[in-house]
Amino acid sequence: MMSIRAVGLGAPMRQATLSRALARSPVVLAKRNVQTESQPPSAAIDILNKQRLRRPTSPHMTIYQWQMTWIPSIVHRMTGGALSGLLYGFSLAYLVAPGTFDSAHIVEFVAGLPDVVKYAGKAFFAAPLLFHSFNGVRHLSWDMIKFMNVKGMYQTGYTVLAATAIGTVGLVLM
Template sequence: MMTTRALGLGSPLRKTLFSPSLARNQSLIRTTLAKRAVQTESLPASAAVDILNKQRLLRPSSPHFTIYQPQLTWIASIANRVTGGALSALLYGFSLAYVVAPGTFDSVHVVEFVAGLPDVVKYAGKALLAAPFMFHSLNGVRHLSWDMGKFMSIKGVYQTGYAVLAGSAIGTVALVLL
């Protein structure tokens, strides 16, 4: 058991610290100082919802665009979500169109329609499909490498980010020229 002498407390300090009057005085001081005068008013439930909605309007977005400078990490994250959503919407839209009108959206009609387009429109369409596909695919591989614990340093994150951008550009050109 540790004594006050082992703690280095001298005799006068011991008497002051362990006196019962000090404990009473501290609790008295604590209870009187802790009380604050708070004015409240009763509000209906609809007013509470209005107050919450006003507070939500004042909250900053995340990441707070006015404070943080654009960084590769969060721009790539936003782009990955956008490209994934766009590619999913395109796939589901075409699938639903095929289910609703299978005669119009079958392979023969789609190939005939695309064959009748000018070359500029074909290459532009291929680029519009290839760029998000390549970026989303390569960024997915990047995320899988993170799941395996690879490239988790700041340097590794930026190196893989630039590699995804370069690979997306090269892959997009390759897919457009096929």
């Protein structure tokens, strides 16, 4: 018994011995009387809606402080969806009307626009593309277990924003 106490197995050994003794004795379950009533199947939706109204409301995003760790992640998803939607939209438009959406007609259309519209259009397309690209590199660095502390995440977040701003200005001025 001394060796069992030295290792610290005294209590588990007692529990195992008692559980064997309890396993041999009959177990008596207490009966509870529960009143039930029959409901039509259509009442299930009403009951579920009443239960949902009594549930507590989870806090909304507006109570949280905006952080460099989750805002770029949300924007990364939005820019990815917008860029892929733009690609699919242009591809479908080209399939439907290849004569209207070929390169010559697009260049001719853009050449006729005022300069302010051209620069705004370039910024409108360049900023999401560059942000998504640079933030994708940031995510790849996380996959390689780089910058996986709070300081590194904030540094890379601000680096992505700065690179996006500089790259957007550079592409707009081309």
